[in-house]
Amino acid sequence: MEKLTERQQQILDFIREVQEANGAPPTRLEICAAFGFASPNAAEAHLKALAKKGALSLEAGSSRGIRLAEALGLPVVGRVAAGSPILSEGTVDRHVRVDPAMFEPRADFLLRVRGLSMIEAGIFEGDLLAVHRTADVRDGQIIVARVDDEVTVKRLRRAKGRIELLPENRSMKPIVIDPERQSLTIEGLVVGLIRDDFAF
Structure with missing residues (x-):
């Protein structure tokens, strides 16, 4: 939308x-x-x-x-092409019949998880994350962010004039954002999770 x-x-x-x-x-x-x-x-x-x-x-x-x-229901966003809006006609795989109001704040879309960077937060490959579209997020929250043209799900930390996107996987390193060299757009706040087999 x-x-x-x-x-x-x-x-x-x-x-x-x-x-x-x-x-x-x-x-x-x-x-x-x-x-x-x-x-x-x-x-x-x-x-x-x-x-x-x-x-x-x-x-x-x-x-x-x-x-x-x-x-x-909520649109499920699949793979997001570089440079395209996260929620556009080309990114919506399907809709899942779930009430957006069951999440607080209410969810605007579902994002399919790819990769293992958040497994220690209980977020696994193939899960559907409920996302509230907002740029108003706080340190420590799990967010959906676009770094340059890549969309990622990480925990936010702001410290000493820099921004870090922290994985929840001890084998992976944080993404450190240099605002002068990289573009960061906060696409939304993760407000819940649906295991895909539960969604059907």
Whole structure:
């Protein structure tokens, strides 16, 4: 899902709250009333923008024809190509029917683990990590990071003006980031794990 504007996120949160409370999404008029829009056309424009960004889909001919993308489950991100967004059409292998709200904070996607760098944290090859998309992370947390064009899962440590990505495998060395020579993007916070055989 593409990054949402603040207002788009507010509308998506409202749709989710109404859906959870009433078992059905709001109408365009209810969205207008909640946000003070002058006409249903304004609500429709926001809904179309949300649909274009992949946050929901719209069903024609129904006043409540709004389907949240998470109803499909969480997207599983497979191998991420160098330079591509971590969550894009080409990276999604499939969806797993799991409620994003079972994680705290809520998960935005699942990332398939490749490699053995986190085995001492109980994270094994083939596991699905639930990831909350955020750049706001603290030292000691397990994160998904992009270093230059490589995506990795490591524990974060900031120390003495440098950043270290720590493996949970005594046979492997930390990745030390030199901000002047390397690009680091924090893609999200790991909030849970699903063993793949459990997911089916």
